[in-house]
Amino acid sequence: MFFPVTIYNAEGEVKKVLSAKMLHERHWKLFHERETPPFITKGKKREMVKDLKKKLDWEFPEIAERHYQ
Numbered sequence: 001m002f003f004p005v006t007i008y009n010a011e012g013e014v015k016k017v018l019s020a021k022m023l024h025e026r027h028w029k030l031f032h033e034r035e036t037p038p039f040i041t042k043g044k045k046r047e048m049v050k051d052l053k054k055k056l057d058w059e060f061p062e063i064a065e066r067h068y069q
Helices: 020-035 050-059 061-068
Strands: 005-008 014-018
Touching: 050 061
Parallel strands: none
Antiparallel strands: 005 014
16 A cells, blocks of 8 residues: 655755555556566666665675676
8 A cells, every 4th residue: 555655845845746546556567667577578688776786796895896807
């Protein structure tokens, strides 16, 4: 279940309101995109999310160093 989200700017004024319906649709769209098996992407190169890559490089620096040399 999703609830409406209100986004405020620095002055405390309402900047945007995200409806529960929009959040629900966005969630399931992203879910299905991420669950698509790689062989269905028809040769498209799958890229790692930048934040995830940074986190993994930070946690395992020895692997990152070997990869970039």
